[in-house]
Amino acid sequence: MLDMQGIIKRFGGLTAVDNVSLKVRQGEIVGLIGPNGAGKTTFFNILTGIYKPDEGTIAFEGREIQGLRPYRIARCGIARTFQNIRLLKEETVLDNVKVGMFHKTGAGLWASILGLRSARDEERMVTEESLRMLEIVGLAGCEHEQAGNLSYGNQRRVEIARALVSRPKLLLLDEPTAGMNAEEVQEMMGLIRLIREQGTTVILIEHNVSMVVGLCDRIAVLDHGVKIADDVPEAVVSHPAVIEAYIGKEEGEEVDSGAAH
């Protein structure tokens, strides 16, 4: 489904992503882990078109998408959530989810202003679909609450609903359990499994190693922008380079701190 080859991204003198290749098959849950600053979020930003790679190619379902604008990549069926939650905190939960459909709807501005039938039908469809997604992520009944009033964990669920409402083929989650307690982490694992069962392929950035090991079919590890491992979970956690990357660089810090910033 996804074939990224030789991706390089430099920020001045820093090579944040250094010749990384990654293939993802349809239906997989792939983990992307690595110490702070390893280049994980930058990798997502390249895949979603926020940054253009300096080098490398990205084929999604056989079509080259590197360097396309973010909305065009979204239209190909790739959606994401953000490490720093990005919600319209003053707006309702429902309106936040509906935003995820904007790149798909076609009735247009004038139709909405004139209240044309096509725009009204579309609005109803978007609302129904958004409510359905809120139910899937476990937030049924919360649609009229102000997003900023929800707990941190529930705000992350709203972000996932917003990503899912566009019915993506590939969902990218950037630290979905950051700041969650053990029970919420378990619930999030269940939700990600459900998303996959419904046919969406997932790439997951996580600091919580036990979660990625329990959930992922395969784990890729970045360290200083370089991919140092890519294998089944059991092989990755016992890989000497992976152990060194974590112990060497996070001395005094917990590997699974889930630190959000």
Ligand SMILES: Nc1ncnc2c1ncn2[C@@H]1O[C@H](COP(=O)(O)OP(=O)(O)OP(=O)(O)O)[C@@H](O)[C@H]1O
């Ligand atoms: N827009 C930018 N301009 C300059 N440097 C950047 C930019 N974005 C990221 N970086 C740098 O690139 C490196 C990789 O950052 P990135 O956010 O991708 O890491 P990460 O693996 O997601 O880390 P974390 O686990 O802390 O979220 C870091 O050194 C970071 O400071």
Ligand SMILES: [Mg+2]
């Ligand atoms: Mg990050």
